Amino acid sequence: MTDITHNQRIVSQFTRWAKPFAELPIHAEADAMARTLAACALKPDLSVLDVACGPGILACAMAGQVRHVTGIDITPAMIAQAQVRQTAYGLANVAWRIGDATALPFPDASFDRVTTRYSFHHMPDPAGVLAEMARVCRPGGRIIVIDATPSPETQHAYDEMERLRDPSHTSALTLDELRRIGRAAGLEEMTVDGYRLEAQLDTLAESRDMPALAALFEADIAGGRDRLGVGAWHGATGLRFYFPVSIVAWDCVKGTA
Numbered sequence: 001m002t003d004i005t006h007n008q009r010i011v012s013q014f015t016r017w018a019k020p021f022a023e024l025p026i027h028a029e030a031d032a033m034a035r036t037l038a039a040c041a042l043k044p045d046l047s048v049l050d051v052a053c054g055p056g057i058l059a060c061a062m063a064g065q066v067r068h069v070t071g072i073d074i075t076p077a078m079i080a081q082a083q084v085r086q087t088a089y090g091l092a093n094v095a096w097r098i099g100d101a102t103a104l105p106f107p108d109a110s111f112d113r114v115t116t117r118y119s120f121h122h123m124p125d126p127a128g129v130l131a132e133m134a135r136v137c138r139p140g141g142r143i144i145v146i147d148a149t150p151s152p153e154t155q156h157a158y159d160e161m162e163r164l165r166d167p168s169h170t171s172a173l174t175l176d177e178l179r180r181i182g183r184a185a186g187l188e189e190m191t192v193d194g195y196r197l198e199a200q201l202d203t204l205a206e207s208r209d210m211p212a213l214a215a216l217f218e219a220d221i222a223g224g225r226d227r228l229g230v231g232a233w234h235g236a237t238g239l240r241f242y243f244p245v246s247i248v249a250w251d252c253v254k255g256t257a
């Protein structure tokens with residue numbers, strides 16, 4: 001179901017962050033991208049949908065390996081960045097749509113691969129979005145979700161920290177929760193992989209939020225207990241941490257709604 005207030009929060013946040021997000025090197029980091037593309041099992045004749053595509057980093061990376069990629073996102077400023085990226089890469093087989101992941105504007109069984117990266121933690125109803133992704137994926141196709149998955153022990157503290165950093169954060173699923181909603185959607189799990197995406201805190205936060213965030217990270221480092229589950233440490237240029245990211249790929253078995 002569409003949550004209009006939350007969607008406004010998303011659009012506001014990602015309109016402000018569209019350009020910095022598009023330009024931050026970690027979002028195109030090579031090892032993370034290689035693992036993601038491997039999970040997608042791409043082939044030259046496939047048609048792919050990237051849901052909540054943002055500035056099109058994953059969509060453009062997939063475009064070289066498939067027939068066509070469609071990227072859809074609710075934030076027009078993100079789609080504008082995706083168009084910039086498409087032009088820079090000279091890609092002719094990519095199309096962009098502005099739209100809501102909770103009601104994808106595509107017929108059933110339209111795509112061979114349906115992906116979404118770093119988006120479920122912004123969704124009030126990730127299970128509903130996964131069901132939508134399954135609906136537009138053809139039987140025998142593949143659905144791939146990439147997102148931060150804190151451990152059950154750190155999930156609450158992680159969510160609180162993330163909401164402070166980004167008010168459009170809802171809750172990050174644990175890996176077990178993500179796998180469970182896949183089963184509930186009638187999908188057949190194929191692969192589970194993951195990586196630690198390292199980042200510097202001040203490149204991902206508004207300066208007004210930095211004192212409170214830095215205090216949380218410093219407490220974790222001083223206490224040596226990693227309450228946030230992000231392995232915070234002092235880097236040469238500032239506070240660093242990692243996002244614990246999982247990649248889950250499912251086959252869309254025949255008969256899935």
Ligand SMILES: C[S@@+](CC[C@H](N)C(=O)[O-])C[C@H]1O[C@@H](n2cnc3c(N)ncnc32)[C@H](O)[C@@H]1O
Nearest residue numbers: 014052053054073074075078100101117118122
């Ligand atoms: C953290 S960014 C990730 C962008 C991109 N997937 C990537 O990995 O680079 C999250 C994106 O999700 C989009 N988003 C959040 N909720 C959405 C929804 N309900 N429908 C479509 N897009 C949504 C935001 O606009 C934003 O571009």
